[in-house]
Amino acid sequence: MRILSTKAIGTAAAFTTVIAFGLIVGSQRGRADSDNSEESKIQTGFAIAPVPLNLKGKNRSLVGLGSYIVNAQGDCNGCHSQGPPSEFVFGGIPYFGQHPTKVNPAVYLGGGDDFGTLDPGGLSAHIITRNLTPDKDGVPEGGVSFEKFLQVMRHGTDFDGWHPTCTGALGPYCVPPPFDGSLLQIMPWPIYANMTDHDLRAIYEYLSAIPCLEGDPGNPAGTDTHGHRCK
Numbered sequence: 152m153r154i155l156s157t158k159a160i161g162t163a164a165a166f167t168t169v170i171a172f173g174l175i176v177g178s179q180r181g182r183a184d185s186d187n188s189e190e191s192k193i194q195t196g197f198a199i200a201p202v203p204l205n206l207k208g209k210n211r212s213l214v215g216l217g218s219y220i221v222n223a224q225g226d227c228n229g230c231h232s233q234g235p236p237s238e239f240v241f242g243g244i245p246y247f248g249q250h251p252t253k254v255n256p257a258v259y260l261g262g263g264d265d266f267g268t269l270d271p272g273g274l275s276a277h278i279i280t281r282n283l284t285p286d287k288d289g290v291p292e293g294g295v296s297f298e299k300f301l302q303v304m305r306h307g308t309d310f311d312g313w314h315p316t317c318t319g320a321l322g323p324y325c326v327p328p329p330f331d332g333s334l335l336q337i338m339p340w341p342i343y344a345n346m347t348d349h350d351l352r353a354i355y356e357y358l359s360a361i362p363c364l365e366g367d368p369g370n371p372a373g374t375d376t377h378g379h380r381c382k
């Protein structure tokens with residue numbers, strides 16, 4: 152009995168060592184980690200974040216998970232930067248066959264990619280991605296509350312009202328019916344709507360930790376309604 156239990160303890164200890172070693176190797180490997188636990192996503196999230204993160208007063212686990220969702224799954228920056236020519240820095244442009252991929256921090260999640268108009272004639276409003284970076288106080292999207300962010304991600308509400316539905320002739324500040332100008336266009340909110348509250352909270356927390364970029368792309372008035380001032 153005694154011998155058996157000692158052996159069992161020995162086996163358990165060896166097993167634990169193997170697991171511990173696996174965890175260390177796994178964390179070093181970052182994205183190659185094979186287990187799908189939240190902890191490994193958090194670790195990968197920190198490993199792949201392309202900008203320095205300000206964790207002061209933030210929930211660290213949510214920031215890491217948010218980074219994983221934004222940078223490994225949601226590809227928010229694929230649209231919320233200024234388009235293919237500047238999304239990556241030279242030497243790290245994956246589409247040129249350059250490795251490793253290096254995201255351009257100067258435009259990261261700052262918005263400005265112009266998707267053109269929704270009418271084939273090009274007469275109506277251009278749909279342009281917006282600045283998701285925080286304001287000087289670290290509040291995402293230039294100062295948008297989590298409640299509003301949730302409403303955007305679940306229902307596509309455009310709180311800015313920058314492109315109402317055209318009522319008469321098409322013009323550069325409205326979108327052509329049957330598109331509903333009170334809703335965000337092109338932005339994949341109908342898909343993101345399926346995320347859990349926890350995941351959306353993680354994205355929001357991550358967006359509070361990234362550096363601020365000035366500017367308010369997509370705003371037809373050209374003014375800064377979102378308070379995207381970094382100082």
Ligand code: HEC
Pocket residue numbers: 220221225226227228229230231266278279280281282283292300303309310311334335336337338339343354369
């Ligand atoms: C396929 C391109 C695309 C992707 C991917 C995308 N977005 Fe967007 N997003 C847009 C566009 C375009 C707009 C502006 C739409 C408009 O003006 O009608 C927008 C608007 C937004 C807004 C509203 C901002 C505001 O100031 O009102 C938020 C918030 C947002 N996106 C968050 C995200 C997040 C978070 C992700 C990743 C999980 C993401 N987006 C990924 C295209 C995209």
